[in-house]
Amino acid sequence: MTRRDVHVPERFSPSREPLAGVHVLLGVSGGIAAYKGAELVRRLRAAGAEVRVVLTENAARFVTPLTFQALSGHPVRTSLWDESAEAAMGHIELARWADEVIVAPASADLLARLAHGLAGDLLATLCLATAAPLSVAPAMNQQMWAHAATQANLGVLRERGVDVLGPGSGSQACGEFGAGRLLEADEIVARLVERRRPRELDGVRFLVSAGPTYEDIDPVRFIGNRSSGRMGFAVAAAAAAEGAQVTLVAGPVHLPTPRGVERVDVRSAREMREAVLERAGASDVFVAAAAVGDFRPRDVAPHKLKKASADSGLDLSLVQNPDILAEVAALDPRPFVVGFAAETERVEEYARAKLERKRLDLIAANEVGAGLGFEREDNALLLLWPGGREALDRGDKADLARALVARIARLRKPVGEQHA
Structure with a gap:
C-alpha cells in the first residue's frame, strides 16, 4: 500500500542501476565491522540508490561521520538530540523518506533492542518509526552469534518480517573462526536487488x-x-x-x-x-x-491400554x-x-x-x-x-x-x- 508521504521510486532498472531512484537508509551500529559500511554505501550508490546514513554513538568510535558524509553526499545523523534536525522532527522525516532500511553491521546489542522494541537512540527509533522494509546484517563474535539469546531475538525479528542478511562464516577480528562475519557489500546489495525485483507469483x-x-x-x-x-x-x-x-x-x-x-x-x-x-x-x-x-x-481406545503381562503384544x-x-x-x-x-x-x-x-x-x-x-x-x-x-x-x-x-x-x- 502506498502512502502519500512515502517515496515511491519512479522506475526499477534491472540492468546497470537496479536500485535507481530507491531511497536507502543505512544504519551502522558499533563493532569493528563498521568500517565495511563505507564500502556498502559506495556499492549502493553504484547501483543507483540514494543513501543516507545514521551512526550509533559506538559506531562513530570506529568510523567517523565525515567518511560516510563524503561517500553518501548527505550529512550523517548520529543523535536524537540534534536540535537543528529535531526542531522539525527530523527522525520522522528520515523514517518517511526511506524506501529501504538496512542496518549493517547489526550488533548483538542492537538486535536485542530491536527485538524488544526499545528506542533509546536515533537508529532504533527510526527502525520503529518507518513503514519501509527493514533488513539487518549481523556481525559479531561467533560465540555471541550462537548464544541462545541472540538466536531468540533473531527469531522474534524474523516473525515480524525483518529480513536477516547473513552472517557469513570465516576468520574474525577477535582471532576466532566461525559464523558472525558481516556479509560482503556486494552480497548485501544483491539481496536488496533480489527482494525488489518483480515477483513471479504476485497474487497466486x-x-x-x-x-x-x-x-x-x-x-x-x-x-x-x-x-x-x-x-x-x-x-x-x-x-x-x-x-x-x-x-x-x-x-x-x-x-x-x-x-x-x-x-x-x-x-x-x-x-x-x-x-x-x-x-x-x-x-x-x-x-x-x-x-x-x-x-x-480402526478403533481408538478411550483409556490408556495396559499390558496384560510382561511379554504380551498388541494387535x-x-x-x-x-x-x-x-x-x-x-x-x-x-x-x-x-x-x-x-x-x-x-x-x-x-x-x-x-x-x-x-x-x-x-x-x-x-x-x-x-x-x-x-x-x-x-x-x-x-x-x-x-x-x-x-x-x-x-x-x-x-x-x-x-x-x-x-x-x-x-x-x-x-x-x-x-x-x-
Missing part, C-alpha cells in the same frame, strides 16, 4: 500441506510418519517470497510460521483432508508436501486413510497439483508412476532411509512432470524449495512462454 493462491499426521491409538499413544515439516514450510516461505498468497496446512510440528503465511494446524489425516479440501477449490496451486499417514487404527486393526492428493487432483476445476514421493528404491520409476496414476502436474521425488530425507536440513530432489524432468542436487531445503517454486511458476505459464 498457494495451498501447501506439510509435516506428518498422527493417528491416535489411545489418549497417550499414536502412529505417525517421520517428517520434520521443514520441506513443506520451506516451500510455503519460498512461495510467499515470490508474492503468492500462501495457506499452510501443518501437521504436528514445532516450526515457526513463515513470514506472510496463513497457518492452519491439524493433527490427523482426516483433519488435514478437511482443511485442504475446504481451501483447494479457491487455490491456484496445491503442493502436497505433507507425509500423510496411509493408515489409522492393531488398521484402516486406510483418505488419499488427499488424489482427491484434489480429481477436482473439476482444480488447482495446479504438486505431489511428493519419498522412496527407498527405484525413485524415478515409482515417482513417474505416481505422477501418471494420480494425474499430477508435477512431482518432487527424493530418496529416504538411513541419513536421507527425513529430519534433516538438506535434501536432494528429482522433479518430474509430463514430458520433462529436472534433478536438483543435494542442498539446503530452503534452496531446493526456491528451485521447486521457480519450476512451478514456469510450468504454469502458457506453453509458448515456458523455458527449460
Whole structure:
C-alpha cells in the first residue's frame, strides 16, 4: 500500500542501476565491522540508490561521520538530540523518506533492542518509526552469534518480517573462526536487488500441506510418519517470497510460521483432508508436501491400554486413510497439483508412476532411509512432470524449495512462454 508521504521510486532498472531512484537508509551500529559500511554505501550508490546514513554513538568510535558524509553526499545523523534536525522532527522525516532500511553491521546489542522494541537512540527509533522494509546484517563474535539469546531475538525479528542478511562464516577480528562475519557489500546489495525485483507469483493462491499426521491409538499413544515439516514450510516461505498468497496446512510440528503465511494446524489425516479440501477449490496451486499417514487404527481406545503381562503384544486393526492428493487432483476445476514421493528404491520409476496414476502436474521425488530425507536440513530432489524432468542436487531445503517454486511458476505459464 502506498502512502502519500512515502517515496515511491519512479522506475526499477534491472540492468546497470537496479536500485535507481530507491531511497536507502543505512544504519551502522558499533563493532569493528563498521568500517565495511563505507564500502556498502559506495556499492549502493553504484547501483543507483540514494543513501543516507545514521551512526550509533559506538559506531562513530570506529568510523567517523565525515567518511560516510563524503561517500553518501548527505550529512550523517548520529543523535536524537540534534536540535537543528529535531526542531522539525527530523527522525520522522528520515523514517518517511526511506524506501529501504538496512542496518549493517547489526550488533548483538542492537538486535536485542530491536527485538524488544526499545528506542533509546536515533537508529532504533527510526527502525520503529518507518513503514519501509527493514533488513539487518549481523556481525559479531561467533560465540555471541550462537548464544541462545541472540538466536531468540533473531527469531522474534524474523516473525515480524525483518529480513536477516547473513552472517557469513570465516576468520574474525577477535582471532576466532566461525559464523558472525558481516556479509560482503556486494552480497548485501544483491539481496536488496533480489527482494525488489518483480515477483513471479504476485497474487497466486498457494495451498501447501506439510509435516506428518498422527493417528491416535489411545489418549497417550499414536502412529505417525517421520517428517520434520521443514520441506513443506520451506516451500510455503519460498512461495510467499515470490508474492503468492500462501495457506499452510501443518501437521504436528514445532516450526515457526513463515513470514506472510496463513497457518492452519491439524493433527490427523482426516483433519488435514478437511482443511485442504475446504481451501483447494479457491487455490491456484496445491503442493502436497505433507507425509500423510496411509493408515489409522480402526478403533481408538478411550483409556490408556495396559499390558496384560510382561511379554504380551498388541494387535492393531488398521484402516486406510483418505488419499488427499488424489482427491484434489480429481477436482473439476482444480488447482495446479504438486505431489511428493519419498522412496527407498527405484525413485524415478515409482515417482513417474505416481505422477501418471494420480494425474499430477508435477512431482518432487527424493530418496529416504538411513541419513536421507527425513529430519534433516538438506535434501536432494528429482522433479518430474509430463514430458520433462529436472534433478536438483543435494542442498539446503530452503534452496531446493526456491528451485521447486521457480519450476512451478514456469510450468504454469502458457506453453509458448515456458523455458527449460
